[in-house]
Amino acid sequence: MAFSNDMRYLGCLFLVLTGSNLLAETPAIYIDGRIVFSTVTVGGVPVWSAEEQAAVENLHGIRGRDAALVFYTPDNFEIAVATSGIKFSGYSDFRNCVGDKQYLADKLDDLPVSTQRRLKSSIDFLRGRNSQR
């Protein structure tokens, strides 16, 4: 019985460790109103260009830190929210929209009428996806 519990624990740990980058949110940054995803992190630090990757790898090397690359692919819902055309007040606003069903519903409801009319198709799509979460 004890062996069985251990195995179950190890199994869960394995899933968490190996699948973390699959389940975790994709690293992104808010740049002047736009959300830009990063597809790779260097020792946990997201980068957006080869030059940036080299600089961060260099710094990790000097520090003697792990500079392992972890690759990410933004999921469809993240992309849908990021490219919907709705304005985000910052990175936290975007993250809350992706991670909090009620937050996104409220934000969509609170958009100005003109924005709701202009972005009707993408807002309807988001509402549909949001309700399925």
Add this chain to the structure above:
Amino acid sequence: MKKALLLALAWISPLCAIEPQTQASTPFGHNTFYLGNMDPLITAIKGSVQIVGSTGPAGPQGAQGLSRNYGVTIGTLGVQGVNYASNTINGLNQALSDLGSSMMSTNTVPVTIFFKDGVYDMTGSSNGKGNLLWGVPGSSGVIFVINDDSKTIVTNYGHLSGINVDAGSRTFTSALINMKDNSEYDNFIIRGAQNQINRDGSAIINTYQSTHTRVHDGLFKEYIGAAGSSYEGQNGAVRTEFSTDTYHYRLTFSSIAVRSNTEALNPYRNVWVTVNSIGSRIEDSIFEGARSLSVDFNIGGWNNAAKRNKFYIGAGAERDGPNYGVITLDSDGSPAQGSSTMTWVDSNEFIFVSTGPGGGGSSCIRSRSIPTGIWAGILITNNVVSSIVRTNWYFYRQVGGSVFNAVLKDNTVYNMEFCFADSGTGTIWTSAGNTCNGILQ
């Protein structure tokens, strides 16, 4: 008419009279006034040395018997009209000994010692509590030099004014000037410090485990910074560690060298840095040729501030831009990571003087906390960025780690490719009076 003038003079003349007992002329060119009735003790110790002491009953409690010694002059060998002629620390030590003063923090006999123009090897010297070592303000004539790269020139418990330093392009590994509790250093020029070697505590001016220090009205020439340390806060031109209320103002950092493009990326070239300290200030200062890590708020700090500084940013400033900004708020300190809070970056000017600078991720202000240690509370207000042409930089950039509740308010950014990039939690940028290239955010 003449009669009226004479009458007027006769009327005001009593107002100008000053009791001889209540004033004494000092070598500063102004008068020192003593409280109460004086019973001056004037004793010639050597040459023109004078000790003026009060044995009177008046004055603040505990002030009886205190004395202030002044007028001791040191000159280099062969100089006439001085009390001590010496090119080395020996003259200073002899003067302190003769006056009954000391070079330590426990000094109870404050003295003023003047240095005549000349070059003095003051390796390993110390300025005692309350003592003033004085050169002519604005003069470059009094120059302290060092002959041992591992030693400090002056450990300052008192006040240095008008004392210049020439590091002579030496590969020094220590702090040239060490600031101690309640010490002050002003009206100076420091040059020849471009070959500073990395070592923990290596700096031009270092404040370590001290409080209430003031460094101001100084000019730094020919500084590049040490490379290859273990973490950013180990060294710098002006460095503060484990200290409180350290004020640095009206400083000019001139001829700050940028790293060459052929040099390997190396981030550890601070100009002004504070580590594990509270109330460190850099204010009203000028950074000519500013580049990454001109100002580094390193690990474990709070209530630190950079206010009303000017950063002239030229070509080459972008080196290691992805990791560091001109002002860096940095909790990425290994081996010792520490969290930081409340740091205020206010009313600074970032002036791009070259059309050349550019590079992935370069920023005026960079906050980071990689991999551990958090920043909770960054206040960035009223700063201005100006560039003649559109420049491939960010005004503010935060990537990775844990930065919480940064507030950016009323900043004005002209001609930047990007104004604001952030992945922190709870950052406020929009609806806070910030403008980016003419657009209210």
